[in-house]
Amino acid sequence: MKHVLSVIDLGRDDLEMILDRSAVMKKRYQQGIHDPLYQGKTLGMYFEKPSLRTRVSLECAVNSLGGGSVNLESNGPGILWQRECVKDQARVMSRFVSMVSMRTFSQAVIEEFAREASVPVVNVLSDFAHPTQAMADFMTMRERFGDLRGKTLAYVGDGNNVARSLLSAAAYLGVRFIWSGPDGYRLTDDYVARVKAKVPDVQFVEESDPVKAVREADAVYTDVWASMGQEGEAAKREQEFARYQINEDLMAKAPRHAIVLHCLPAHRGSEITDGVMDGPQAAVYDQSENRMHIYRGLFTLWANEWSPDNE
Ligand code: CP
Numbered sequence: 181m182k183h184v185l186s187v188i189d190l191g192r193d194d195l196e197m198i199l200d201r202s203a204v205m206k207k208r209y210q211q212g213i214h215d216p217l218y219q220g221k222t223l224g225m226y227f228e229k230p231s232l233r234t235r236v237s238l239e240c241a242v243n244s245l246g247g248g249s250v251n252l253e254s255n256g257p258g259i260l261w262q263r264e265c266v267k268d269q270a271r272v273m274s275r276f277v278s279m280v281s282m283r284t285f286s287q288a289v290i291e292e293f294a295r296e297a298s299v300p301v302v303n304v305l306s307d308f309a310h311p312t313q314a315m316a317d318f319m320t321m322r323e324r325f326g327d328l329r330g331k332t333l334a335y336v337g338d339g340n341n342v343a344r345s346l347l348s349a350a351a352y353l354g355v356r357f358i359w360s361g362p363d364g365y366r367l368t369d370d371y372v373a374r375v376k377a378k379v380p381d382v383q384f385v386e387e388s389d390p391v392k393a394v395r396e397a398d399a400v401y402t403d404v405w406a407s408m409g410q411e412g413e414a415a416k417r418e419q420e421f422a423r424y425q426i427n428e429d430l431m432a433k434a435p436r437h438a439i440v441l442h443c444l445p446a447h448r449g450s451e452i453t454d455g456v457m458d459g460p461q462a463a464v465y466d467q468s469e470n471r472m473h474i475y476r477g478l479f480t481l482w483a484n485e486w487s488p489d490n491e
Pocket residue numbers: 230231232233234235305313443444445
């Protein structure tokens with residue numbers, strides 16, 4: 181049984197296995213081939229924060245494999261764990277469901293749940309990481325560019341959960357990662373050191389000038405400037421990030437073949453303009469679609485060789 185709690189802990193081989201399997205499962209989906217691996221089985225979902233893509237793609241993925249889902253949600257940190265502690269919920273849920281997805285504020289909650297669960301757990305966003313997002317993003321890049329080794333991903337924005345997962349995935353897949361944003365929003369030195377410990381030859385560059393950052397990019401990525409839970413800082417961040425907007429002028433400085441990525445939801449007019457979102461370089465809806473194919477790939481691995489019987 182293998183949990184997916186962060187890209188950095190997952191490692192290169194498992195990351196590549198999920199990407200490869202997801203590509204196969206995408207083809208099968210498009211061909212209308214049904215793989216009823218979860219018939220009579222259920223995915224348990226926890227959501228402490230709002231979601232469109234993750235919630236819907238998880239449900240569609242498990243439905244497409246013949247299974248069902250049950251959702252436990254709250255709107256705020258910790259509320260779901262007040263009535264009953266994480267440990268007991270993990271043990272009880274494991275008696276009912278075949279796998280669990282968790283969107284929480286705290287990464288520690290997901291890790292504790294996973295330690296206590298006897299079914300596999302996937303992190304579908306915490307304040308620390310968004311691993312399945314990064315997988316869908318690199319799946320999208322592979323579809324556009326094939327082998328990704330030597331490609332450049334320029335991430336312009338907050339050094340947040342999404343950025344951390346992207347950096348780890350880039351390191352494992354041999355992609356150069358350029359980060360550009362205001363000084364106070366860098367990826368922490370601790371985190372970069374963890375990535376370097378796993379991948380000593382990681383190509384990680386910090387570039388305060390967004391124009392220089394995108395000059396050699398194959399993909400230009402941005403995310404919201406204030407993540408869920410940081411809404412109180414939104415006005416301050418709008419000012420601090422203003423020169424890091426992905427707009428037509430900035431994209432004119434990037435190579436013409438560069439694609440634009442955003443995990444969504446986007447704040448059009450803030451971190452990205454309408455012109456770029458609706459323009460020919462945007463690959464953002466492919467990213468969204470690929471969220472479902474990543475879950476189909478992961479669930480299939482869980483149902484087959486990653487299951488306890490095969491370890
Ligand atoms: N990108 C993403 O995780 O979207 P949701 O918050 O809508 O799930």
